[in-house]
Amino acid sequence: MLENIRENSQGLVAKIILGFIILTFAVAGIGSYTNSVDTSVAEVNGVKISQAEFDKAYQNQRNSMAQQYGEMFETLAADENYMANFRNGVVDNLITSELLDQASDQLAIRVSDETIKEYIREIPAFQVDGKFDNNTYLARINQMGYYQSSDFRDAIRVDMTRRQLALAVEATEFSLPYQVEQLQSLQSQKRDLKYATISAKQFESVIEVSETEISDYYQANQINFQNEEKIKLDYITIDVNEIAKTIEVTEQDLENYYNDHIANYRQTEQRRVSHILIEASEDKAAAKAQIEEIKARLDAGEDFATLAQELSADVFSGENGGDLEWIEPGAMDEAFDEAAFALTNVGDVSDVVETEFGFHLIKLTDYKAEQTKPLADVIDELRVTVSTEQAQNKYFELQQQAGQLSFEVPDSLDDAAHAIGVEVKTSDWLTRNGNNAPFDNFKVLDAAFSDLVKQEQLNSDIIEVSDSLAMVVRLNEYQPANVKALAEVTDEIKALLVAEKAQQQAQDAAQELVAALQAGETVEAKLTELNATFEEKADVARYGSQLDANLVREAFKLPHPAADNTVVSSVAMLNGDLAVVEVTAVKNDETAEKSPRLAQQLTQQVAQIAFRGYVEALKADAEIKRSSSIQATNQY
Known part of the structure; x- marks a missing residue:
């Protein structure tokens, strides 16, 4: 051909x-x-926000929500309406960030390189033993996806610039004493109430629902009566824990590992030292003369700790007689380190040592010689370490092999399973949430319900469920989402309609009671018909009451009662019943304890409102274009 x-x-x-x-x-x-198609998700004053920026923000926000809310978020993520709002929220945040960047540029807000360096040096994640460590810094930012330190510095600069602008706006706000007093009075206010609860269930026995009503409700709300889509998978797993059971570690393996990693089992020489420091400052000669005078006093027999406490510029160690505790080679300034480890006997004091900090006298107060744990003492630890390491190496090898074969033979898992020595297993029916591990993992679900597996019926890519478990899945059987038959949900719909009508009747009865009370009529007979009575509660607080939260909220919305005015309302409670609530008295608690932080909290609230207003003003003045359809290119 x-x-x-x-x-x-x-x-x-x-x-x-x-x-x-x-x-x-x-x-x-x-x-x-x-010519490429414009895939930007939005444009702000002529600046485009790219699909790549959206995808990165979307994945970061989704990962954060998944970690915070777990299975609850996965349930929400199955709702396309929720996810559409979620994606729009991500775009809103990107638009806001772009507006703030443009405003910062117009206002010439700048963050210096030195400020950024100082900020980075103070981040605990980049420190070792309390000090900035460059190797740790580079490793950490690589894990975060910044492969050039300049990229990370630029990201920090953008973030700090935005915060400066936010702080500049928020710092203009303040709270006045009278506002704090008003808020304190409102928060500590108490009210006397009387209320009657009207149970909705008492109306259910006389309510009738026709077949037509059931059918109409079914047709209008079919989305509520759907069976979830379900999938059954064939799968293979590569599990470090299972691989470890097959690993045989020889004595030679243990000895070789021990020799190759001997530093892990060696405690280097340690010395405990004290020092006296005289800073050189501007007069270096005077400082050196002073330290030499102290040396002479030590040689004459004076106590090192006493002189350190009296004369050392290092006041923190000086309080403890100059003690610097245990140090290892390389931990201190080179000249200091060399002098400290040249001392041979406990009690020896060095000659004068000059470093960038000034002049030192160093005393050896204790000593630990280098020690190496013998192989016999760590053999059990080594056996676990070596077997785990070998299992991990085998795991990566098998993972690569399984991934390659499942790709090369995409319509079966048999070849891949045979090559790595595992069986093809079949899952139970799975939905998008509520499954047992490992099918509760969002990466597995993403692959299971992907078009590659579900529509094209091909093997998935390797799924890295965790550091110790990987999988490949393929379709065994699929059941699409479908609407339940009317006969199947008739009883459910009837119960819903009965409850709905019962609550409406309870609401009508409550409104009749409110109207009667406002007209000055007596309602005892009506309450008796409704199997309800008024209960009275005194000194109900705005927060922390044992009453229904909706009832209390409604009571504190009502105006103060007057002699010629009945202050009454109806409200649906959390359990679905209706309540009629009347406020009979309002009490301001003058003895309430004043919160020392209330002014600060109020100022923070006002400042946040001001900043939101500033952002809305930026949006109102900006030319903003949004894509009509926003999708993440790598949705889970």
């Missing part, structure tokens, strides 16, 4: 077609074939 293609490509017809193609490119221009 290839020979025929080659021969036919030399014919007249093929040459004519090729000529047309060349002519088309010449006339239209190659650029018309290569």
